[in-house]
Amino acid sequence: MQAVAAGVVLLGLVADFRLVVLLAAVGLLVTFARIERPFRITWMVEVGLLVLAALLFLVGRAGWAWVMASLAAGIAALAAMADVWIAPKS
Numbered sequence: 086m087q088a089v090a091a092g093v094v095l096l097g098l099v100a101d102f103r104l105v106v107l108l109a110a111v112g113l114l115v116t117f118a119r120i121e122r123p124f125r126i127t128w129m130v131e132v133g134l135l136v137l138a139a140l141l142f143l144v145g146r147a148g149w150a151w152v153m154a155s156l157a158a159g160i161a162a163l164a165a166m167a168d169v170w171i172a173p174k175s
Contacts, residue, residue, distance in 0.1 A: 086116050087165035090131065094158040098151055103142045106154045110135035126172040127164050131157045 090109045097105030113132050120128055134157035141150035163169045 086113065087131075087161040091158040091162040091165065094135070094154050094161075098155060103147070103150070106135050106142065106150070107139045109154075109157075110139065123172060124164075124170050127160065127170045130171055131161050134160070 090113055093105055093109050093112075097103065097109075110132050113128055113135070117125065117128055117132075134153045138150040138153040138157070141147070141153060160171075
């Protein structure tokens with residue numbers, strides 16, 4: 086799901102389709118219950134950044150919104166491909 090969220094957000098950036106940010110946040114929230122406990126912090130950071138991006142779109146700050154969405158996509162891609170999490174198991 087991490088890689089899908091990253092890909093969808095980056096495709097939305099290229100196509101300037103702003104609703105995709107909110108859809109990615111909802112998709113991550115739907116699968117949140119199935120995620121192991123140590124990895125939930127990373128997912129919540131991603132969702133928080135995507136919700137912040139959606140709010141920035143609503144107030145007319147598209148540039149900052151895409152920066153936040155791209156940051157969330159970068160975190161998701163890093164977690165999906167390199168298995169790097171914000172709070173890994175100790």
